[in-house]
Amino acid sequence: MKIYFTFEPRPDLKEPLVEEFPNVEFVFDPKLDEKQLPDTDVLVTYGEDLNEERIELATKLKWIFVASAGIEKMPHQAIHDRGLLVSNVRGIHKKPMAESIIAHILSLKRALPFIYDNQKKGEWNKKAQLSELNGSAALIIGPGAIGSEIGRLLQAFEVFTIGCNRSGQEAPFMNETYKIDDLKSVLPKAGIVISMLPSTSETRHLLSYDHFKQMGENTIFLNFGRGDVVSTDVLTRVLEEKLIRHAVLDVFEIEPLPADSKLWQLDNVTISPHFSSHSSRYVERSLEIFKPSLKKWLNGDDNVENKMDILRGY
Amino acid sequence: MKIYFTFEPRPDLKEPLVEEFPNVEFVFDPKLDEKQLPDTDVLVTYGEDLNEERIELATKLKWIFVASAGIEKMPHQAIHDRGLLVSNVRGIHKKPMAESIIAHILSLKRALPFIYDNQKKGEWNKKAQLSELNGSAALIIGPGAIGSEIGRLLQAFEVFTIGCNRSGQEAPFMNETYKIDDLKSVLPKAGIVISMLPSTSETRHLLSYDHFKQMGENTIFLNFGRGDVVSTDVLTRVLEEKLIRHAVLDVFEIEPLPADSKLWQLDNVTISPHFSSHSSRYVERSLEIFKPSLKKWLNGDDNVENKMDILRGY
Structure with a gap:
């Protein structure tokens, strides 16, 4: 053996x-x-x-x-x-990845990029709008092992969690669960949308421009599943048109993200180099x-x- | 009336x-x-x-x-x-401030400053050591309303929480509670040390160089109480000598932090302009x-x- x-x-x-x-x-x-x-x-x-x-x-x-x-x-x-x-x-992956996701959401809500930028300039500047994760609603598309761990942590922050999976069957740590087929009607309910979908023939380019149009302009979209759930062109257009507040991307259609990708130039996106599952443990x-x-x-x-x-x- | x-x-x-x-x-x-x-x-x-x-x-x-x-x-x-x-x-203050504190801890554990810096340079760079909040131990000095809310959230991340107050009496969401008088012996137990102390004659310069020497070199110290719990000179020396990994400061002895303060120059400190309680709510x-x-x-x-x-x- x-x-x-x-x-x-x-x-x-x-x-x-x-x-x-x-x-x-x-x-x-x-x-x-x-x-x-x-x-x-x-x-x-x-x-x-x-x-x-x-x-x-x-x-x-x-x-x-x-x-x-x-x-x-x-x-x-x-x-x-x-x-x-x-x-x-x-x-x-579930613990480190859920921690990365909560880290990114809280960072945006509590203005950490603003703090870091002003510190670099040596400026004491309080002029940021700090908001709260508490009381938000989050949609987790693909609430598997990682998605449920995210739901568990979000619920500790008193976030209303909505799962979206193929069957629409109840998933752990989700206050509600819907079918992927009903995604479009569910999107307006959530200020935080997290895709944890794997790459399969069914999930490829599942999220369209129309889906993003259903999200509110203050929505934070996070993709920590696989990059091809949305085409890079659609995502770039959505961000250029500021249909949503911010996207946090750990995965991309092509990895590493090509140096000439427009995404690098946008200020309403966070580009994480597909390492959010990394952990010293x-x-x-x-x-x-x-x-x-x-x-x-x-x-x-x-x-x-x-x-x-x-x-x-x- | x-x-x-x-x-x-x-x-x-x-x-x-x-x-x-x-x-x-x-x-x-x-x-x-x-x-x-x-x-x-x-x-x-x-x-x-x-x-x-x-x-x-x-x-x-x-x-x-x-x-x-x-x-x-x-x-x-x-x-x-x-x-x-x-x-x-x-x-x-407890909800927004606890969110800011968790945001800062997770940001350091999950390498968000590294992500932001590389994005600005247009570099796809995975060479960061990502660690986890999960399984850490945190010491909360002054576990009042805000400190307990921090404890509650930390426990959701499976962090062992240690409170330190005057009486040593049990505080909510603390796995253990000690007297402030025993602080020095408790410090080595925690990789995260959070001061939530108010400014009183008893708390002024309570944290000395010797206290920081008790902390491990990987410790993250956060001060979200009042700035005079540690003298700026002591804090600067501790950070220059890298006795600890990082300090996140929302409060300072003199506010705004003077433009010529050495703290602005150090890379193992986060300077937040005393606004972590701010919230749109x-x-x-x-x-x-x-x-x-x-x-x-x-x-x-x-x-x-x-x-x-x-x-x-x-």
Whole structure:
């Protein structure tokens, strides 16, 4: 039984893992070495180092544990055709990412960019309109693990939370939940709109110019799901026309955001370089998900945490 | 019965107030006019327009309602000698101010200044260490109304909250509470230290260089109480020597912070121009405190909300 990590955890995280599973052969490499693939049973990867040939090389492979949430760069069909078990660390992002989202919302409400700018100029300037998160309403499109954690925190700030998902079924920490089909009629209710949608054929360019026209001019839009939920052209137009107050973007259609993108020039947008899930506690938390899953799987139970449908993408 | 406001609420807030108390004569001025004082029974003020002479002029005055938390600029002895009832809007600050404090902490943990700076340079740069508020420990010195609200929000982020007050008696939303006398031994426990202390003879320069030496080098210190809890010289030395990671200051010994203050030059400090209690909902909330208090007082009950001891300062 060989488990191959294509990244290297810190010694204080690696050693307890190896000790806990004495019958498993662990191999850790800072990056994937194809020579390791033929006898690997379980592959632990950030999900960006696989392709069809490598899946073919890994003839004994049964399970890919992706220490990331996105699987866009994986060879979906090849993995599906082999019937490989795939699981990821979906839950891991929820705390740091929800913190980033609350950070950005509060920063805008409490005028932090204004404070930072005036400090740089050495100016004592009180002339900002400070508003409150308290008492707002927020719409979370795609209230999965991360979206629910955002809802939980928002509710602590006495925010009314509205979820929007495919089924319209109740989601945790949402005061109300609607179907994605009803999105347009729900948008005017919320001063904060957060997209947490993954990239799938159904979500691509889901948000149109008309959707943004339904939002109030004081709306803060945040995209922390995937960049292609709205076309960059639509988003740029919306911001140029000031249909909404501000957009906070952690994800983009093309990443890195090209240097000549108009978005860089606008002052009603925050450009975060797709790192809002980063955390000094990331690998620690990945292993907290991996260890019980591995225990289960070694006992013959395939039903591990965050088991994925590789073709559906989540 | 005449109530004199030395500021003017918006019409949508003023009119319902006047209607609710038909037997009261209300006078609203954008600033204090001494001619109004002699027949004023109740004065509603932000607390910065009074002096001994004005208190003498107001021969009928019985109650000063201060629509602010600080009373430093009021003639304490003269008010005390006249035995005037004084109450303020202490609770009003708690939501906006707690939001500002959480905003600043999350901004540092989630690298918002780094994001803003790179955006200005047009650089897609992921090279920041993002950490988490989740799992931290925070020490709140002076866990009164605002401090407890901060504690409540911090606990939603799964932060361990430690209160520090004079008595050491339990305070709401604090996992533990210690006496101010034990402060030095408590400081090493917390990665976040927040002072909410008012300015009194007991709190002046309470925090010494030795206190900061007890904090870890990754500590974030926030002062949102009053500036003189630590001398500017001590604070500057602490930051120059990088004894702690960062200070977020909303209050200063001298305000506005003088243009030649060294603090402007340091990059491990955030200078907020003493406006973290500001909110677009400020007057609305003041009147929510004033109205029930007025009802009580008109019924002969002096025991109104936030009744103050003008000499003790809170």
